[in-house]
Amino acid sequence: MTTARVWFITGASRGLGRAFAEAALAAGDRVVAAARDLDPLADLAAAHPDSLVRLTLDVSDRAAVRKVVDQAAAAFGRLDVVVNNAGVMLLGMVEEATEEQIRAHFDVNFFGAVWVAQAVVPYLRAQGSGHILQITSMGAGGGFASVGFYSASKTALDSVSEALAMEVAPFGVKVTIVGPGGYGTDLFTRGTTMTEPRPEYESLRARLAEMWGEDAGPDPSTAAPVIMELVDLAEPPLRLIVGGASYDLVQQKEQARAEEYRAWEHLSRKAPG
Structure with missing residues (x-):
């Protein structure tokens, strides 16, 4: 593709969001990077002063999402690739999670992504093009002990995204549900909320810890080339698992x-x- 695209990426300061932003900028594209904490993007902004715009955003705030999407569209005059990447992790058994934890988790992983999609669709529809990448998980579509609410939020996003794809296709807008595996992001550290552990699940926790081990997973940058190839496709897939x-x-x-x-x-x- 010869024309520079404009990307809008949520959760762009770290992990996969940061890797996608770096790859897009390296390809000559322009990026509007949104995140709650913009400090980690200072070096990238210094290296790309004319092609990177940083905007503070908490995706759980619907009014803020609308405002920031308007700013993003105005920054470079259009939006071509929207990456709904912002996400958090609620780690713990179903019985242990509080109502506040569950609702806060869905506010980011599900509702936040919905607010972004609702805000960008009018711009993409008006220009007759665009590609929305909904970052879910390879675990979407099912549940697994201790990460059930994470899987649930991503599964809900998967279902809504499939509906969205059908709704916006007549306007030339594409949607791809991207399911990454376990990459070495800070999702399980900075982005994690832990439940209060109950002793009844101690043996299960021990088995899970042994199963998962201490491998942080591959560097997020290794996923970026797949995303760059994906957005170059004239007819991208509805779903794509990232990671062999x-x-x-x-x-x-x-x-x-x-x-x-x-x-x-x-x-x-x-x-x-």
């Missing part, structure tokens, strides 16, 4: 689910409808 190991795990999970459906098909068919 993650792809294999998703395929195994889908196969296991299909096998369970078949195993109990006889019981399902005893009911009409």
Whole structure:
């Protein structure tokens, strides 16, 4: 692509958001980077003073999202790639999570992404083009012990994004649901809220810790080339798993689910409808 694109990236100060911003700028594109804390982007702004705009944003604040999206669209006159990347982690068992923790988690991971999508669609529809990347997770579509609410928020976003893709397609707007695996971001440190652990789950926590190990995962920059290739596609996929190991795990999970459906098909068919 020869024309410089304009990116709007939430959660752009660290992790995958930062990696995507760096890759876009290296490709000659322009970036509006939004995050709650802009300080980590100071070096990138100094290196790209004419092609990077930084805007403070808490995506859980719907009014603020509307205002910042308006500023983002005005910064370079258009929006071409919107990356809904801002996210947090609620780590703990379902029984342990408080109402406040659950609602705060969904306010960012689900509602925040919805507020951004609602705010950018009018701009993309008016220009007749654009590509929204909804960053979910390779774990979307199912649950796993201690990260159930994270998976739930990403699964909800997946479903809404599939509907959104159908709704905006007639206007020339594309949507891709991007499911990354476990990259070495600060999601499990700075971005994590922990529940108050109950002793009944101690043995399960120990098994999970042993299963996951201490590997932080690959550097986020290794995912950026995939995203750059994705946004170059004239007909991008609705869904894309990012990471070979993650792809294999998703395929195994889908196969296991299909096998369970078949195993109990006889019981399902005893009911009409």
